[in-house]
Amino acid sequence: MATVDDYIARIEGTCGKEKDVIVTFKYEKRDEAVKRIMEKSKLKKSLAGIIFELEFKKYSFRLYSSGKIVLRGLENKEELTRLLSGLLL
């Protein structure tokens, strides 16, 4: 059974008060991850097929066709894992 870790190459948290979390998908899973997230989320706007502003449940975030996702306002690692599971599995 697939897990979130199957898709993720790297999770980077930025410093400062308003922490962004940048998730990079594994190269070989990149297209699949982007497709799944697009299917499960509501598209708000996009530009040049590169950047997509999406909504999923109470979360608003940006997805990149290069296989990265920028998340904001997450409380902790558990919330991040729950969100990624919801988006990817």
Added chain:
Amino acid sequence: MMFDPDEVRKDFPILKRKINNCPLIYFDNAATTQKPMQVINAIKDFYENHNANVHRAVYTLSQEASELYEQAHEEVSKFINAKGIEETIFVRGTTEAINLVAYSWGLHNLKEDDEVVVSLMEHHSNIVPWELISRMRGFKIRYVKVDKDGRLNYGSLEELVSKKTRMVCLSHVSNVTGVINDVKKVAKLAHEYGALMLVDGAQSVPHMPVDVKDLDMDFLAFSGHKMLGPTGIGVLYGKSDVLNRMEPFHGGGAMIKDVSFSNKTKRCSITWNVLPWKFEAGTPNVDGAVGLMEAVKYLGRLGMQNVKKHEEKLTSYALPRLKECSEKVEIYGPMDPSAKCGMIPFNVTGLSSHDVALFLDSYGIMVRSGFHCAQPLHEILDLNSSARVSFYVYNTMKEIDRFVEVVKEIGRF
């Protein structure tokens, strides 16, 4: 005479790379620089032909390695016009150089009533070591204000420097805005009050001529990897009379002249080695030193005045174009290119700096995003974060055109 960046680019193999199917445009030079073949080959040659530990053997290879290591000190010393290698200590980078001063000098010289003056535009590496030592020794840190355009508030500095001041710490060039500080003027002020002056040269030494005698600072810290050299090697310049009075930073081999056990005291008595070795404990980063020497020679051939002029030309070209490409673009710091080195912090309204950097990455353009390890300055500028482009010897106007084109596109989001 200006050098030709298109010729310079031929020396940098990485610039032939494509990222996301686009030619690589590397605009994160304030974080680290790319390496020319000359530096890569020098390190390769060291390992293929001269590798041995330095200063501790009589055989041929070790003598060759020692000679290269000492030559590297000499080249770097000449590059900044220091008195000699006794004033040129090799460390891991700017951070370690500043920590060396904070621990070796600060821990032994600062008392409760003393003050250290630090500017609020500093990189965290020139703030945190002083905060750490202050907690141990109880002295005060007085922070110098920065104006809304990112320039140092010299009035605030003059108010804060007093007879209590023992050290003034200031970056030569801000790593966020590129603002050039008048460190010569500040060193003069510090010395009038009997204080020492430490300059963070991480963003100045790679980009402009720096003459330690002329500027009269007591310490200058900089990193090899920001000036075409390898990572893990950096420099602390210090006036020899100040360094001679300081305690060593790390203890171990190479930094001692004599370690002798006394049966009477049941202790070891130790005499320190001469400068710079007193501050270089253990096996040093010899290949890093060899790479740094080659980088310094390379920059010397280009001419540091030419490097400065080239970056000024790129900044003059980029600033108005970036400002005008979209009304959503906001630029921080002075708009006068002569007041700064080649870096431009900016944001695009409605997007985080990381979004901007990721969008540019999709077009093969590498820029930094975040706080750039200068959170207090971002607070003054009232920013959550910023995107930053920073130029170097191999960047071209054509690359700036492409960058501005992509930023214009982001503005449509």
